[in-house]
Amino acid sequence: MRVAIFASGNGTNFDAIVNSSKLQNAGLEIAILVCDQPNAPVIQKANKFKIPVFVNELKNFPNRKEYEKTIVDKLSPLNIEYIFLAGYMRVVTSELLNKYRNRIINIHPSLLPKFSGLDAIQRAFDSGDEETGVTIHYIDENVDTGPIICQSHIPILRTDNVETLEERIHTKEHEMYIKVILDLIKRESENVNFEKGID
Template identity: 35%
Template sequence: MENNDTNAHADHGNAPKRIVVLLSGSGSNLQALIDAQQNAFFNGKIVCVISNRPDAYGLTRAQQANIETLSLDHKAYNTREQYDAELAKAIENTKPDLIILAGFMRILTPEFVAKFKGKLLNIHPSLLPKYQGLHTHQRALDAKDSEHGVSVHFVTEELDGGPVILQAKVPIFDGDTAEDLAARVHEQEHRIYPLVTKWFCQDRLLMQNDSAVLDNNKLPQQGYASE
């Protein structure tokens, strides 16, 4: 996949984009973003990592990289709306340009999504629109698909339904387990999430009329294709 570095030098005159990452688990995608940031791959700064699970290892990864963390336990709130209102307040305090969902296992309320529309990115382990929701690897195997993959997309009110920006495909081999497939997909996740983040930080990527637009071109349903 090409890195599209033609506009790389355009970054330097601009202040780094302020990035907030939301996660619920081990934070392997967060680590890929931290590594990319430390290598100056994108002109952005992760200013806060927030988790709905106090024991999420992703918080430890952030602390090891000297990034501010916040644990906001969803179990302390009676309703999804109350939790999302508190989460939105915490995010707004960081003045973010971009909010990255990196394994954040919560369905967001329409009010939350509307507040941050165009600034919310998610990564989903399937070739959307296939296999929205959970257990995507097993579902691809059960369907006897020959390929599987991962999608980075803008978040809209529809679960896993926002416009796709970039996909990466992986082959499915005979005898594959869901774990085999997950490992193959993870490898691609760690490549494409920093790349999409870079495009956003270069002001090349935006959401317009519920479509993903890169370099002033509306992207097709499957997102950007380098082929």
């Protein structure tokens, strides 16, 4: 399965996906990393694995439509089947959505719909709630509102600070994202086999 990963920062989920032997053995092919921040550490991680990088800054375009149109033009010849957002800090709009409808997946560090948007871990920690979690979902036109694929609950311990909570959330993110991608690869393979009439 050929995919693109979009990221804006450190790329911890990108790193987990790239380093997963399970995903490699299942046939995942990361065709490109799309990044909107030219100095993001995730770019170095992609370079290490010789994964092509496309840096595209919103400030260079008059609007989001033109910004995303450039991304679509870049991805179109690559036969991308899915896009995985891994800490991509831009709202995806219709230009990209219409091209990859139901094929853009995001991971968010909260139990959506709670704490959608930015700073979800800090806001959950400050809320006094006893738990937060991780959500993997499809992208739609709004922020963090698309159909949910799966969620995992994570307790907020009395001994936690933001850093320890964040570390546990990231660990769970990596585990969940790899499982979801494996399930997608299996489903796509079964669909192809069914269409070809292979038992």
